[in-house]
Amino acid sequence: MQRYSVFSLVSNALRGNQHWERAWRDPDPKEEYDVVIVGGGGHGLATAYYLAKEHGINKVAVLEKGYLGGGNAGRNTTIVRSNYMIDGNTQFYEHSLKLWHGLSQDLNYNVMFSPRGYVALATSQAQMDASAFRANSMRMNGIDAELLTREQVQKLLPYLDCSPNARFPVYGGLWQGRAGTARHDAVNWGFARAADSRGVDIIQQCEVLGYLWDGGRIVGVETTRGNIRAKKVALAVAGSTTLLGQKAGLELPIESHLLQAFVTEPIKPMIDYVIAYGTAHFYISQSDKGGLVLGGDLDGYNSYAQRGNLPIVDEVLTVAKALIPALSRLRVLRHWAGVMDMSMDGSPIICKAPVDGLYLNCGWCYGGFKATPASGFAFAHTIAKDEPYETNARFTLDRFRRGYQIDEKGAGPTPGAH
Amino acid sequence: MLRLKCPHCGERDHSEFAYGGDAGVKMPAIDNEDFEAWYQAVFIRKNPRGRHLEYWHHVQGCREWLKVERDTMTHEIFSVAAAREVEEGAQ
Ligand SMILES: Cc1cc2nc3c(=O)[nH]c(=O)nc-3n(C[C@H](O)[C@H](O)[C@H](O)COP(=O)(O)OP(=O)(O)OC[C@H]3O[C@@H](n4cnc5c(N)ncnc54)[C@H](O)[C@@H]3O)c2cc1C
Ligand SMILES: [Zn+2]
Numbered sequence: 001m002q003r004y005s006v007f008s009l010v011s012n013a014l015r016g017n018q019h020w021e022r023a024w025r026d027p028d029p030k031e032e033y034d035v036v037i038v039g040g041g042g043h044g045l046a047t048a049y050y051l052a053k054e055h056g057i058n059k060v061a062v063l064e065k066g067y068l069g070g071g072n073a074g075r076n077t078t079i080v081r082s083n084y085m086i087d088g089n090t091q092f093y094e095h096s097l098k099l100w101h102g103l104s105q106d107l108n109y110n111v112m113f114s115p116r117g118y119v120a121l122a123t124s125q126a127q128m129d130a131s132a133f134r135a136n137s138m139r140m141n142g143i144d145a146e147l148l149t150r151e152q153v154q155k156l157l158p159y160l161d162c163s164p165n166a167r168f169p170v171y172g173g174l175w176q177g178r179a180g181t182a183r184h185d186a187v188n189w190g191f192a193r194a195a196d197s198r199g200v201d202i203i204q205q206c207e208v209l210g211y212l213w214d215g216g217r218i219v220g221v222e223t224t225r226g227n228i229r230a231k232k233v234a235l236a237v238a239g240s241t242t243l244l245g246q247k248a249g250l251e252l253p254i255e256s257h258l259l260q261a262f263v264t265e266p267i268k269p270m271i272d273y274v275i276a277y278g279t280a281h282f283y284i285s286q287s288d289k290g291g292l293v294l295g296g297d298l299d300g301y302n303s304y305a306q307r308g309n310l311p312i313v314d315e316v317l318t319v320a321k322a323l324i325p326a327l328s329r330l331r332v333l334r335h336w337a338g339v340m341d342m343s344m345d346g347s348p349i350i351c352k353a354p355v356d357g358l359y360l361n362c363g364w365c366y367g368g369f370k371a372t373p374a375s376g377f378a379f380a381h382t383i384a385k386d387e388p389y390e391t392n393a394r395f396t397l398d399r400f401r402r403g404y405q406i407d408e409k410g411a412g413p414t415p416g417a418h
Numbered sequence: 419m420l421r422l423k424c425p426h427c428g429e430r431d432h433s434e435f436a437y438g439g440d441a442g443v444k445m446p447a448i449d450n451e452d453f454e455a456w457y458q459a460v461f462i463r464k465n466p467r468g469r470h471l472e473y474w475h476h477v478q479g480c481r482e483w484l485k486v487e488r489d490t491m492t493h494e495i496f497s498v499a500a501a502r503e504v505e506e507g508a509q
Binding site: 242243251252253254255256300301302303304305309310311344400401413414415416 | 464490
């Protein structure tokens with residue numbers, strides 16, 4: 001693999017950028033692998049990378065039915081943070097944030113990670129108390145967190161409507177300085193290139209249709225490009241987990257729901273941080289190209305259609321304008337949707353499946369982008385060693401049966417509400 | 419925008435309704451002590467890509483709970499009926 005460096009940049013520029021190598025190969029599937037990973041989103045690619053890097057397992061294929069990053073990996077609003085409160089989540093997302101901070105160097109690929117800071121606004125005294133509770137539990141786990149007063153928020157975000165007349169007046173906020181955003185496509189491409197350079201076959205346009213069985217054990221997959229045998233089959237298919245799970249005889253605690261995102265026309269730098277507004281479930285940041293990236297709530301009903309609906313457009317833009325009145329004349333350029341696995345407690349599942357030969361990585365709800373490196377790391381460990389890594393020990397499928405749900409929001413078994 | 423044809427109010431935008439989840443789930447009787455039945459009802463969903471039976475509440479209309487059959491991929495609506503009538507009929 002050609003390494004990217006200042007030297008390679010200059011020398012390629014001087015030769016008219018005609019001599020760059022392709023970033024990863026385009027091999028045909030082999031007959032057999034040690035591990036087949038289904039799903040070429042960020043999680044599948046990261047898993048392949050860490051299998052090769054941490055465990056020396058490089059007879060690995062990642063099978064993707066469309067193109068890399070065409071799923072949620074390339075549809076999200078790119079927010080990365082570790083302000084989680086519940087045991088299990090706290091440690092997992094902090095491990096992820098630590099990996100993000102060194103990811104570009106590790107992958108030799110600029111994932112444009114930007115630790116610009118994250119403000120979660122509080123709009124009532126109750127929310128201030130909850131923020132203090134969250135900040136304390138984060139700091140007890142060695143994670144950076146600060147409580148902001150209303151005056152501090154106003155100074156940081158002068159364009160907010162902080163007046164007492166605001167529909168939900170700002171009381172303060174919770175600040176995490178090491179949080180921020182990353183370029184989602186670059187994350188996929190970086191993991192793909194780094195995995196490929198360690199021997200992993202990345203195979204696009206290859207849909208998994210079913211499994212190869214030997215007795216009760218899964219020993220490979222049936223695909224649109226033929227049968228592929230594998231000692232272990234690992235699913236990282238985001239919104240399609242139910243469908244592929246059912247083909248393995250699994251009934252899962254998951255519903256598929258839609259989440260939309262929006263981008264406005266580019267403007268000069270205005271929003272320096274990531275801002276979240278929990279009262280209406282709204283978040284906003286500014287991309288490096290100048291567009292404001294914003295999102296809101298789920299569409300609210302089970303759906304597999306990767307397109308959104310107008311009531312949410314109305315809702316998200318109304319909140320945007322109420323919070324930051326200066327946005328009222330801005331035009332939205334694009335909006336789109338992704339299909340997510342909403343789990344019954346709002347937390348993910350990374351574990352061996354109750355079928356031999358099968359491994360599960362699912363239930364990311366709408367927070368799985370930030371998880372990408374730690375998810376790949378923990379999933380690779382689980383696949384390689386047949387036991388969880390310390391960070392995913394609680395992310396089991398049987399937690400629902402055993403009464404150990406990880407319900408960050410306290411919403412109970414209502415997937416649409418997490 | 420989905421349009422649901424409420425049996426009382428006629429065809430309305432779905433923003434008048436609140437989604438009430440999977441109507442295929444059978445809640446066990448309150449005195450049922452079978453753990454498995456409760457586990458299935460509380461946590462497990464078929465989550466089909468295709469026809470799905472679900473509840474919608476006409477909150478900003480007649481406030482009737484409706485049972486709707488909808489395709490989760492195409493959003494085609496096959497049927498809308500008052501939930502209590504379908505459920506009484508089935509008993
Ligand atoms: C609008 C939106 C905003 C979001 N915002 C954020 C955010 O700000 N921060 C955050 O942390 N998270 C966010 N998320 C969530 C995050 O994007 C996802 O949780 C995460 O990307 C999912 O993991 P993944 O990358 O593996 O999934 P995906 O990228 O969806 O990967 C799954 C892949 O599997 C493939 N596949 C499916 N079935 C098959 C098959 N049968 N055979 C072969 N391949 C198959 C799909 O084509 C897809 O490419 C957001 C999601 C959406 C939709
Ligand atoms: Zn009605």
